[in-house]
Amino acid sequence: MVVNAADSPSELHVxxxxxxxxxDADGRKIGRIEELVAEQRGxxxxxxxxxxxxxxxxxxxxxxxxxLPMTGALRQKLTVRYRVPWQQLDVRDPDHPRVLVxxxxxxxxxxxx
Amino acid sequence: xTPIHLVRDVLDNQLIDATGKNAGKVDGIVLELRDGxxxxxxxxxxxxxxxxxxxxxxxxxxxxxxxxxxGAGRGAPIRIPVSRIAxxxxxxxxxxxxxxxxxxxxxxxxxxxxxxxxxxx
Amino acid sequence: MKxxxxxxxxxxxxxxxxxxIGSIATAAQGGAEYRYQLAWVIVFSTVCIALLIEMAGRFxxxxxxxxxxxxxxxxxxxxxxxxxxxxxxxxLLTLAAEIGGVAVAIELVTGIHYTVWALPVCLLAWILLWYxxxxxxxxxxxxxxxxxxxxxxxxxxxGPDWHELAGGIVPSLAAKQPAxxxxxxxxxxxxxxSPYLFYFYSSGAIEENWNETNLAPNRVTAAVGMGxxxxxxxxxxxxxxxxxxxxxxxxEHYQQLPLLLSAPWGRAGFLIFSGSLFITCIGAxxxxxxxLAYKIAQGFGWNWGEDLEPRDDARFSxxxxxxxxxxxxxxxVGIDPLKLTNLAMALTAAALPVAILPFLVLMNDAKYLDNxxxxxxxxxxxxxxxxxxxxxxxxxxxxxxxxxx
Numbered sequence: 358m359v360v361n362a363a364d365s366p367s368e369l370h371v372x373x374x375x376x377x378x379x380x381d382a383d384g385r386k387i388g389r390i391e392e393l394v395a396e397q398r399g400x401x402x403x404x405x406x407x408x409x410x411x412x413x414x415x416x417x418x419x420x421x422x423x424x425l426p427m428t429g430a431l432r433q434k435l436t437v438r439y440r441v442p443w444q445q446l447d448v449r450d451p452d453h454p455r456v457l458v459x460x461x462x463x464x465x466x467x468x469x470x
Numbered sequence: 471x472t473p474i475h476l477v478r479d480v481l482d483n484q485l486i487d488a489t490g491k492n493a494g495k496v497d498g499i500v501l502e503l504r505d506g507x508x509x510x511x512x513x514x515x516x517x518x519x520x521x522x523x524x525x526x527x528x529x530x531x532x533x534x535x536x537x538x539x540x541g542a543g544r545g546a547p548i549r550i551p552v553s554r555i556a557x558x559x560x561x562x563x564x565x566x567x568x569x570x571x572x573x574x575x576x577x578x579x580x581x582x583x584x585x586x587x588x589x590x591x
Numbered sequence: 592m593k594x595x596x597x598x599x600x601x602x603x604x605x606x607x608x609x610x611x612i613g614s615i616a617t618a619a620q621g622g623a624e625y626r627y628q629l630a631w632v633i634v635f636s637t638v639c640i641a642l643l644i645e646m647a648g649r650f651x652x653x654x655x656x657x658x659x660x661x662x663x664x665x666x667x668x669x670x671x672x673x674x675x676x677x678x679x680x681x682x683l684l685t686l687a688a689e690i691g692g693v694a695v696a697i698e699l700v701t702g703i704h705y706t707v708w709a710l711p712v713c714l715l716a717w718i719l720l721w722y723x724x725x726x727x728x729x730x731x732x733x734x735x736x737x738x739x740x741x742x743x744x745x746x747x748x749x750g751p752d753w754h755e756l757a758g759g760i761v762p763s764l765a766a767k768q769p770a771x772x773x774x775x776x777x778x779x780x781x782x783x784x785s786p787y788l789f790y791f792y793s794s795g796a797i798e799e800n801w802n803e804t805n806l807a808p809n810r811v812t813a814a815v816g817m818g819x820x821x822x823x824x825x826x827x828x829x830x831x832x833x834x835x836x837x838x839x840x841x842x843e844h845y846q847q848l849p850l851l852l853s854a855p856w857g858r859a860g861f862l863i864f865s866g867s868l869f870i871t872c873i874g875a876x877x878x879x880x881x882x883l884a885y886k887i888a889q890g891f892g893w894n895w896g897e898d899l900e901p902r903d904d905a906r907f908s909x910x911x912x913x914x915x916x917x918x919x920x921x922x923x924v925g926i927d928p929l930k931l932t933n934l935a936m937a938l939t940a941a942a943l944p945v946a947i948l949p950f951l952v953l954m955n956d957a958k959y960l961d962n963x964x965x966x967x968x969x970x971x972x973x974x975x976x977x978x979x980x981x982x983x984x985x986x987x988x989x990x991x992x993x994x995x996x
Contacts, residue, residue, distance in 0.1 A: 492894045
């Protein structure tokens with residue numbers, strides 16, 4: 358049940374994507390990939406979206422609301438997080454992942470603190 | 471459906487085997503890309519080769535060569551199908567007994583070659 | 592009843608295990624050169640380490656993770672390598688200083704140079720770890736460490752000016768040589784607030800299967816045990832102020848250290864000092880080697896545990912073996928133990944922000960701690976002390992080196 362396998366072309370490593378800068382269809386920088394979210398469907402885990410941006414990093418790493426109070430512009434900047442559905446992603450080149458739409462069309466999530 | 475945060479809740483998390491022994495950390499997660507469908511999580515990877523490769527690709531190659539000397543099943547990333555794991559708190563459970571897998575090869579090698587030769591060990 | 596006996600044991604072992612070459616040497620130098628002026632640094636350091644120890648125990652008891660385990664899990668391998676490498680390198684220096692301390696204790700009694708004893712001391716520590724259990728190391732050696740109460744007795748015997756001592760508990764600026772003052776101050780801080788301590792403590796809590804019922808006893812042990820331990824450090828400072836300062840002696844060689852107890856008590860004091868140094872440093876040696884092995888094993892997810900037999904955790908056991916050997920080599924090279932101690936303590940202080948801040952983040956994470964996360968006051972205290980220590984250390988270490996000590 359424990360197998361060795363070299364990577365095949367249809368495979369991708371989560372850790373290879375982690376931290377990569379994501380660009381939109383126009384080549385504009387969106388942010389770094391900080392999280393991949395999957396759903397369990399039956400016995401399978403299906404990847405549904407990526408989370409990108411500083412807000413996504415903080416969501417994963419630290420609960421800022423309990424650590425330090427934050428105000429205004431700083432809070433705005435640190436809570437930027439984009440959710441990128443898998444269908445909008447092009448990862449044929451894992452070193453340079455891209456989104457198939459423009460930055461403005463991405464679902465932007467402001468994290469409530 | 472509870473979402474599974476692969477980086478926060480799976481990657482780098484502790485694995486515990488069926489006997490309660492530590493089985494390493496999740497060093498990597500493998501996705502299968504499928505045309506016209508969202509990717510599927512297929513395996514988790516465990517072991518120094520995967521870990522070294524994360525830090526530096528060349529280092530990964532180096533570690534793979536040394537690791538291969540530990541015996542069968544080593545020298546390459548060790549994969550466990552995702553169907554064999556269960557997300558649990560505080561660790562992730564694997565329904566395997568790791569002592570019978572290549573995961574414990576280094577531990578076994580050190581035990582046989584060094585620890586057992588020390589008196590009263 | 593059993594739980595409170597456990598608290599009593601915890602307090603007693605905290606006291607007995609508090610002093611080691613770092614705290615003895617830095618307090619001695621501080622007392623010799625600045626009399627009671629640096630007493631406030633010991634008070635601050637003690638408060639800081641008591642808070643950190645309480646947090647480490649609380650974290651392990653509630654989350655069922657050790658700190659190193661959670662650090663990798665939460666921050667990922669790339670980030671984890673940073674404090675791992677930094678704390679490892681600096682703790683290795685500290686470990687070498689402790690092995691040197693044991694070797695010096697034997698040299699004091701036998702007259703044979705300390706480098707000869709480096710290998711036997713390393714072997715003794717290894718035997719303790721390989722064949723011993725967590726209890727033997729934590730309790731056995733620390734109980735013997737109660738011999739260090741001799742410093743309190745000596746301090747009272749020598750009769751300090753209590754008024755002047757009380758003044759020293761209030762923070763003050765240097766009366767002379769400010770760069771050197773702050774260097775000694777951060778060295779004193781680094782001696783007490785050592786990151787290896789909280790890795791050790793959280794691992795011990797997991798070894799002993801702590802849960803939420805241990806939280807209250809843990810608070811008491813941390814406050815009272817560390818408090819009394821800090822009291823011992825102050826006693827060393829006081830004795831140094833009364834023994835060295837009137838003689839105009841600066842502590843620059845380890846052979847001067849026994850004067851702390853031989854000045855008031857002659858040959859008996861000399862032997863008590865040597866015994867104290869031996870016991871406290873061998874205890875610290877075992878602790879640091881374990882703490883580093885814990886950190887590595889937990890970071891990589893190996894089987895680990897002092898209560899396991901080495902054949903059940905070969906990687907962990909051989910890791911602390913290698914760590915002991917590496918540190919021993921540093922001692923064999925012949926770096927003066929006192930200089931090595933000062934450097935290790937100051938570097939520890941300089942690295943505190945890197946070691947402590949990720950821990951502080953974890954202590955505020957409800958996923959790990961439920962409703963037992965830190966109070967904002969505790970966060971603030973630790974944040975301020977560690978950042979200040981880091982900044983002052985980074986400034987004062989080069990100045991001290993340039994100043995030619």
